[in-house]
Amino acid sequence: MERYSVTCPICGSKAIDEYYTEDGVGIVEEYVxxxxxxxxxxxxxxxxxxxxxxxxxxxxxxLLNDNNAYTLTVKKIHKALFMxxxxxxxxxxxxxxxx
Numbered sequence: 001m002e003r004y005s006v007t008c009p010i011c012g013s014k015a016i017d018e019y020y021t022e023d024g025v026g027i028v029e030e031y032v033x034x035x036x037x038x039x040x041x042x043x044x045x046x047x048x049x050x051x052x053x054x055x056x057x058x059x060x061x062x063l064l065n066d067n068n069a070y071t072l073t074v075k076k077i078h079k080a081l082f083m084x085x086x087x088x089x090x091x092x093x094x095x096x097x098x099x
Contacts, residue, residue, distance in 0.1 A: 001018055001019070001020055002018070002019055002020075002021070003016060003017065003018045004016075004017055005017065006032060008034040008036065008037060008039050009039065009081055009085060010034070010037045010039050010052060010081065010084045010085050010088050011034065011036050011037040011039070011085075011088050013034060013036040013037075014034075015032050015033060015034035015039065016032070016033055016034075016035075017030065017031070017032045018030070018031045018032075019031070027043070028044075028045055029043065029044050029045070030042070030043040030044075031043075037052065037084075037088060038052060038053075039051075039052040039084075040052065046060055046061045047059075047060045048060065050077055052080075052081075052084055053084055055080045055084075057073065057076070057077050057080075059073055
């Protein structure tokens with residue numbers, strides 16, 4: 001397991017990134033968690049999960065075969081991240097904190 005800090009895409013504070021590697025394969029598991037705004041991004045053996053506020057996006061490699069579905073999913077995630085980032089900096093933080 002290796003660990004380092006990255007910048008959270010929502011609140012801009014330090015998020016912890018932990019990842020596990022296997023020889024000859026590369027990264028097989030990766031977890032990014034921000035304790036400030038509860039942003040979470042996970043990659044585990046080809047399955048992705050991004051969650052923050054009331055949003056939770058789950059997808060896997062099979063989505064990559066269908067360009068339309070992949071493009072729509074990525075657009076939804078980026079739009080939701082943009083809105084969450086904007087709301088965080090406007091002071092509307094209660095919308096993002098999961099209880």
